[in-house]
Amino acid sequence: MSKLFKGVNATFIGFAFLFIWLPLLAIIVFSFNEGRYAIYWQGFTLHWYYELLRDTLTLNAFRVSVIVTSFTVLISTAFGTLAAYGIYKYKFWGKEILRGTLILPLVMPCVIMGISLLLFFSRVLQMPLGYVSIIAAHVAFSIPLVTFIVLARMQRVDWTLEEAAMDLGANRLTTWRRVIIPMLTPGILASVALTIPWSFNDFVITFFVTGVGTTPLPVRIYSMIRLQGISPVINALGTIVVVGSILIILAVQIGALIRQKRAEAAE
């Protein structure tokens, strides 16, 4: 009975694993396939990756996305961490309202955020869509993520260290630089690890606030899918995006593990 149960279970887990990874593995494998119509395996090639390198629209879109994500991560990490500190440390009027409002961007359907920002930028502020509108939108949906992750970290930190630093004569800035930020680093790194792929890969909200000439990568991928349907070039691009995202998350996770091991060894 128990053996049968375990066998059934292992099969089920195997299928679940396949379900999750098969689609991604399929496009990764077929991005190296020679045939343009990609139905059968016709031999290994890097041709589609070379084609990507020659595609100026895609290269430009990649550049736009890197710029957008860099600014988004910098701004949202700073603002989000500060807000988490304020929420954790101080009592003020409207704190509950602020926490409630911070949840909203995380649960609001992307389409609604997209149309509302489009309407706001083009009809209310009457400004052209471009880097500013894209980064503003990304910062708005990334701040809550940073705030909640850093807040979670703050509950596991020894705050007497902050008092000790202040008592020993460190000013606010030094205390932040030398004590608070190092203590929060695991939380901040975790939020950066999530904000990078979130911002880089966001399609729906970005789609609405993108202007002419500042097409980010996901919007470029979408228009390629719309124009070409299935194509080995999109497989190659998808492979780069997926593998890149996974590598960033893995790097941060492994980094966190090493830090943890080191801290344990130091004790």
Added chain:
Amino acid sequence: MKKNKTNRALILPTIGPATFVLLLFFLLPLGAILFFSFMTRGDFGAVIYSFTLDNYIRILQPSFYMPFFRSMGYTIATVLISLIITYPLAYWLAFYGGRMRMVWLFLFIIPFWTSHLVRIYAWMFILRDSGLINLTLGRLGLITEPLNMLFTPGAVVLGLVYSYFTFMLLALFSSLDRMDKSVQEAAVDLGASPFQRLLKVTLPMTKGGIIAGSVLVAVPTLGDYIVPDLLGGARVSMIGNVVADAFLRFANWPFGSALGLVLGAIVLIIILAYMKFAGRESLEREII
């Protein structure tokens, strides 16, 4: 007393920037679509600033309320399928995963953090007429004509489950992992069969996780845009597509705003109901 004063001075610099961004780029835009939803549509995408309720009345036409019902139906199906698939998975990870269970969990959720667009594209690659599934079945001689899978409700629900089951997995895993295992042993000692144990002990004890997971899957599913757009096509469009079309294709911004707000209101009701049931703290914890 002095300390209190310095603290007060630091409130604004800490929460100020984030509050400002939320106000300017989240709440005000929502206010803007609320305002525009009561305006009149002009020609060629123009907006005439005169008050009307027409945009909301128009939603009561079948071609607009049908996508709402379809979205709700797909959402219920997605939640149920995610629950059925994920429960055994979370159970196995929490009880038999051993020391490596966090690594296993991690392997199951990594794809979620890659591009949603590319993941759904990957399903197009697999499901299309000359895709991997049809190719394999054809080679095995099981089919002579390709199965028509893309652009069906089944493909959409599959894509939705694939997109959001992670939320269910995390919620179920954390509630199963926190569960006091001795209660299960007690049930076995008292003569409960495995099935009885599941029904009378494990499921009731993880009710919180099941509800949290269901809400967290339902909310993004209901307003999804990419999956019905790429895997569904025009005949199985969901409310997210109708909202986007109103803006991008028909340039009817007042009507699109009204549609979007109704969708937002439904989502808000679900979230508020959940917060009433489980508390805001729980929602914050489950979201991250």
